[in-house]
Amino acid sequence: MHPRTANNASKIIAALTSELLKMDITQPFAKNSNGQIMTAIEKQGNTVSKDVIAHWLKLAHENSI
Structure with missing residues (x-):
């Protein structure tokens, strides 16, 4: 994935989790x-590992500070 795309996706994740859902993403x-x-x-019938979720939460946190 292109770094710019990953950064944009992580900013969207940060907005959804932190602002809308009020989740603490400082500990992925x-x-x-x-x-x-x-x-x-x-x-939803899908699977994603906790490591993948943590990776994106960590990236979201880093791009939101």
Whole structure:
């Protein structure tokens, strides 16, 4: 993925998680963020590892400060 695309996606993730859902994304492996996202993904019939979710939450946090 192009770095600019990843940065834009992470900014969208930060806005959705931090601002709209009021999730704390400072700890990307925390159950209150990572676990909730994983549950929502599974409800849609999809799977994503906790490591992938944490990667994107970490990137989102880094690009939101």
